Amino acid sequence: MSENPAENPAPAQPEAAPAQDAAPAADAAPELAEPTSAEPTSAEPAPKEPSAELLALGRLRTEVGKAVVGQDSVVTGLVIALLCNGHVLLEGVPGVAKTLLVRTLAQSLGLDFARIQFTPDLMPGDVTGSLVYDARTAAFSFREGPVFTNLLLADEINRTPPKTQSALLEAMEERQVTVDGEPRALPQPFLVIATQNPIEYEGTYPLPEAQLDRFMLKIPVALPDRVAEAEVLRRHAEGFNPRDLAAAGVTTVASAKDLAAGREALSTVEVSDDIVRYIVDICRATREAPSVAVGVSPRGATALLATSRAWAWLRSRDFVSPDDVKALAAWTLSHRIQLRPEAQLEGVTADTVLASVLASVPVPR
Secondary structure, three states: OOOOHHHOOOOOOOOOOOOOOOOOOOOOOOOOOOOOOOOOOOOOOOOOOOOHHHHHHHOHHHHHOOOOOOOHHHHHHHHHHHHHOOOEEEEOOOOOOHHHHHHHHHHHHOOOEEEEEOOOOOOHHHHHEEEEEEOOOOEEEEEEOOOOOOEEEEEOHHHOOHHHHOHHHHHHHHOEEEEOOEEEEOOOOOEEEEEEOOOOOOOOOOOOHHHHOOOOEEEEOOOOOHHHHHHHHHHHHOOOOOOOOOOOOOOOOOOHHHHHHHHHHHOOOEOOHHHHHHHHHHHHHHHHOOOEEEOOOHHHHHHHHHHHHHHHHHOOOOEOOHHHHHHHHHHHHHHHOEEOHHHHHOOOOHHHHHHHHHHHOOOOO
């Protein structure tokens, strides 16, 4: 069985998480498994009894799988981001079901969903909304933009100018937009899921470091393997319609209340001083790497702490282990590492730097 959890098929009856999971690689993708109250072995601490909200969120992968094949690990990342009140940058080529995945997740959670296709002529008001003159009342009224939703898919965010990209910054950080000097709160929960094409850069506007740092996770969306792709074609041959999720059997299996309860439960997951120092050492090591121009900031360190905590909770554990930190390090930190130009010419990537860091930083025992 592979050490990468994303490559392992979901067991029918998953076992309780051991105290130390198998150490994943730097690019490992954690897999969301349904929690269980199975009896531990003698070498394992007794797992927590799964709460109602944990059981509900654990069913999301199965529900999304009714419409999307082979993207279980991406569902995990989106659930972690929702629990941590963060945002996600999805990077993948067109045609790997990114829009369908987010729309299916929204329906499985009973949340509102909106999509914006970012283009070079998109204006900030097209995102946030604007004041519209009402001739009947002879007054201006505010018309909400698509940002007033729960799950916002910002498709090809790097195809729009920085002025429009920046319109999302206040919404992402403050959970509000300001129009004509008046702040307007966004619905809760609120999650921005932005996408960008990793291979086509003509006519794009690279995201600045300050905006990249606002995304809690950057998740690669890979092409499906041969078996998964065959399953996609089989479903379409049998009449699957991606625009009719109800016909695919997708139902609401969790809610915003489950997410809120899960966020409250994260505070009960213990983070030892050794784990705190381990996260700090990892982030400081990225700043000291010779091929790195800008390493991970303290904001990145707090993001890694939060995502590791959420992953431990999803695994029915009440403490964070070093393997939790390793499992989320690539998704949480890689987009926060800016390389020196000469290192890029030599083929160095943020992932290779992070893998070297994880291999060199002592792991607490």
